Structures are given as structure tokens and as C-alpha cells.
Amino acid sequence: MTNLIYCMKNIVVFTGAGMSAESGLKTFRDMGGLWEQYRIEDVATREAFARNPEMVLEFYNMRVKQMREAKPNPGHVALARLESKYDVQIITQNVDDLHERAGSSKVLHLHGELIKCRNIHSDIEIFDMPENGLKVGDLCPGGHQLRPHIVWFGEMVPAMVEAEVLIRKADLLLVVGTSLNVYPAAGLIYVTSPGCKIILVDPGEFNDLPGVTHLQGKASEKVPELIDSLLNM
Ligand code: OAD
Numbered sequence: 001m002t003n004l005i006y007c008m009k010n011i012v013v014f015t016g017a018g019m020s021a022e023s024g025l026k027t028f029r030d031m032g033g034l035w036e037q038y039r040i041e042d043v044a045t046r047e048a049f050a051r052n053p054e055m056v057l058e059f060y061n062m063r064v065k066q067m068r069e070a071k072p073n074p075g076h077v078a079l080a081r082l083e084s085k086y087d088v089q090i091i092t093q094n095v096d097d098l099h100e101r102a103g104s105s106k107v108l109h110l111h112g113e114l115i116k117c118r119n120i121h122s123d124i125e126i127f128d129m130p131e132n133g134l135k136v137g138d139l140c141p142g143g144h145q146l147r148p149h150i151v152w153f154g155e156m157v158p159a160m161v162e163a164e165v166l167i168r169k170a171d172l173l174l175v176v177g178t179s180l181n182v183y184p185a186a187g188l189i190y191v192t193s194p195g196c197k198i199i200l201v202d203p204g205e206f207n208d209l210p211g212v213t214h215l216q217g218k219a220s221e222k223v224p225e226l227i228d229s230l231l232n233m
Helices: 046-051 053-069 074-084 098-102 160-168 185-190 219-231
Strands: 010-015 087-092 107-109 112-119 146-150 172-176 197-201 212-215
Touching (some): 010 160, 046 053, 053 112, 053 146, 074 098, 074 219, 087 160, 107 160, 197 219
Parallel strands (some): 010 087, 010 172
């Protein structure tokens, strides 16, 4: 941390489920995580929605409810504070709105957003998610069934190109709370430009990440500490 002796301007923060864990939203692959309770192929694919839309909508409606009850944690708040001195771009795999609610102004969602929905045939028109989520029979004005605005497994990640462009401009890439298991998103840490410093905040163990400084600990503790040192540089 102390040897961040650069002329830093652009900071990109790449976040995953661990960022929101201390706001009470479950991660996917930790013990007790969402993918221990549910099978991806039952709730997070187009095929699952075609087979059993009620089950898929119930899964996302529960997550909408939990998101609405959750509040940003000190990690989210610290990242918003960083904008007082740096150009900060958040790229998140998270589908919650906690970065925005904490005050971050530039947030790119790679895997969609729970506060939005769209019809099953097109992602051109995006609608607000109804307060209590969606049910079978909820239609767009054109008469097609609505679905959550979420990137399901097997679907394209439309924001990847924009994310890569943003990461190439970064002087510092701060990665928080992701197991780096899901591609193409996880590959973003390999597209930085030469000279970009990469710092990972996560309580887990990581091997084989050459050139990455791992600050082992929770987002709500390590992120504010790091942000304080960046603001005091
Ligand atoms: P994972 O559940 O795979 O990983 C969560 C990471 O958060 C792990 O590395 C944990 O060690 C870390 N973690 C846990 N508690 C933390 C805390 N308090 N502070 C910081 N880190 C903590 O979640 P993601 O990597 O985000 O995609 O998963 C990527 C994608 O897989 C998700 O966007 C979702 C999922 O399937 C889709 O649904 C398309």
C-alpha cells in the first residue's frame, strides 16, 4: 500500500458478491452461499425459465426483497468517498444497487441489475422492476412476458467490451470480494495496461495471481483503510 508511488488518476474497482456480504446479501460460492441452496441450472438459465418460470421468478423476487432491505456497508461508502480525489469507475458483477445507493456515480453492471426487468425476447427496452418483483403473466406493453434484467448462464455479457476499455485505462485496479471463478468477467484482471497496480481485497486464499497484491480481509475493513491511504497520498 505504501509503495503506491505513482501519478494515479484513474481507479477502476472490480467488485463481486463479497463486496455486499456484510450488507447481508449472500455470496454464491462461500459456505452457505446461494449455489449451495440452489442449482444454477434450476434458476439462472434461459432453459430454467422456459421450464419453470415460477421457480426462477421466486428466486429473483426473493433477491429483490433482500436487496431492498439491505444497506450499503462501510466498503461501499468508502469507495464513493474516493471520488473526491480520483476518477473512479466501478465495474461490478453484483446485481444489487448498493454502490449507487452509497453514492458511487459511475457503476457498470456486468451481470445485470435487480432493479430492472425486460421482456424475454429483447434487451432493448428496459423497465423498472415492480416493487414486489415479477410473476408469470406480467407483460411488457408489447405483450411479452417480463423477466429480470439479469445475465443468465449461457448468455452473452454485453458490457464486457466497455469493461475492457475502462480497465485498460486504469492506473490502479482494485478487486474486491470475488472468487474470480466466472468468465468472461474474471478475465478482466488480465487486460490491464503495463504499469497498472492490482490490489485484491478478499478474506479467501488466492494462488497463482502474479503481480496482484492481496490484502486478506473483509471489504468493510480493508477497503476503508485502503481508501484512507489513497486519499492521504
Ligand atoms: P463468489 O460467491 O464466487 O465469491 C465471493 C467472494 O467474496 C469469495 O472470494 C469470498 O472469499 C469473498 N468474500 C466473502 N465475504 C467477504 C467480505 N466480507 N469481504 C470481501 N470479500 C468477501 O461471488 P462472485 O465472484 O461475485 O453471476 O461470483 C461471480 C458470479 O457468479 C456472480 O456475479 C454470479 C455468480 O454466479 C451470475 O449470476 C451470472
